[in-house]
Amino acid sequence: MKTWIRFRNAHGQTGFGVLENHRITQYDGEMFGTATPGAKLLSREDVTLLSPCVPTKVVALWNNFHALSEKLGKAAPSHPLFLIKPPTSVIGHGEPIQRPKAYNGKIAYEGELAIVIGKRCSNVSAEEADDYIFGYSCINDVTAAELLNEDPNFAQWCRSKGFDTFSCIGPAIQRDFDWRNAHVITRLDGVERQNYPLSDMIFSPAQQVSLISQDMTLEPGDVIACGTSVGVGSIKDGATVEVSIGGIGVLSNVLAGGV
Numbered sequence: 001m002k003t004w005i006r007f008r009n010a011h012g013q014t015g016f017g018v019l020e021n022h023r024i025t026q027y028d029g030e031m032f033g034t035a036t037p038g039a040k041l042l043s044r045e046d047v048t049l050l051s052p053c054v055p056t057k058v059v060a061l062w063n064n065f066h067a068l069s070e071k072l073g074k075a076a077p078s079h080p081l082f083l084i085k086p087p088t089s090v091i092g093h094g095e096p097i098q099r100p101k102a103y104n105g106k107i108a109y110e111g112e113l114a115i116v117i118g119k120r121c122s123n124v125s126a127e128e129a130d131d132y133i134f135g136y137s138c139i140n141d142v143t144a145a146e147l148l149n150e151d152p153n154f155a156q157w158c159r160s161k162g163f164d165t166f167s168c169i170g171p172a173i174q175r176d177f178d179w180r181n182a183h184v185i186t187r188l189d190g191v192e193r194q195n196y197p198l199s200d201m202i203f204s205p206a207q208q209v210s211l212i213s214q215d216m217t218l219e220p221g222d223v224i225a226c227g228t229s230v231g232v233g234s235i236k237d238g239a240t241v242e243v244s245i246g247g248i249g250v251l252s253n254v255l256a257g258g259v
Contacts, residue, residue, distance in 0.1 A: 003249075004031060004135065004173040006054075006092070007047035019044060019172060032134060032220035050135055051092035052173045053116050053221040058085035060141050060161060061197040061213055064202050064227030071230055076202050080211050085141075085167050085225075093170035096256040097142055100163050100236060105146035107157075107235050107255060110228040111186030111194050111243035114139035115205050116173050117183055120217040129206035132218070135173040138184075138243040138251040139225045142166040145234070166251045168243075169223060177247050179205060186231065187242040194231035198245075201226060 005024065006016045016035075017026040024042040029035040031053070062081045063069050069076055091097070099107065118134025147160040179198045186194035203211065208224055218224075235241055235255045243251045 061227035062226040065229040074222035108142040115224040126210040129209040140168040167171040
């Protein structure tokens with residue numbers, strides 16, 4: 001079971017490799033192409049974790065859990081409902097979420113499972129889709145909540161969720177992950193706010209990849225945020241959000257003040 005990470009070393013150089021027992025085997029090549037283990041071993045304590053992938057886009061789902069759908073009084077969708085978040089929104093474990101300079105309103109967390117695409121993917125079937133999934137990570141899909149319906153004529157999903165640092169991904173990509181038996185747990189300053197089973201998803205990861213690949217080409221390293229369930233709440237400046245999924249790890253980020 002390989003745990004893949006990206007990192008920056010003490011000399012400012014970036015790399016990637018496999019983490020095991022606090023030791024990193026650095027790899028050569030490309031994570032989503034030909035990757036071969038090198039001779040270099042590093043200590044986890046000697047590097048800074050980065051986002052484990054560099055997506056061209058983050059596809060973020062809405063209304064993909066039965067429990068939240070029932071709470072909202074919404075019918076289960078027949079096709080994944082999603083928005084696109086830009087690559088500039090992506091940060092890794094331990095990096096601060098920056099409050100947008102011109103926004104003083106509510107900022108919300110959403111702890112979710114992230115699917116990481118491993119190879120170019122277009123019009124694949126649900127039966128083929130697992131072959132295109134490189135692995136899984138944690139994501140905090142951050143939202144400037146008061147911007148979403150600021151203009152009553154147009155819901156601003158991309159604007160409210162697309163700010164720099166609003167897609168926190170990490171700490172690692174887990175290749176062999178049984179999502180059916182896992183829970184997403186979100187803690188705010190150590191207090192549990194979300195705890196929901198991934199088995200409650202309306203669209204499974206394979207179904208998401210298949211159906212979204214019929215709408216757009218997914219590139220290696222792209223991320224699908226699987227949507228969240230009940231328990232979404234606001235983050236105060238200086239608060240720490242932890243998204244934990246057993247078998248993957250804990251993603252932790254602090255909301256900083258205005259830049």
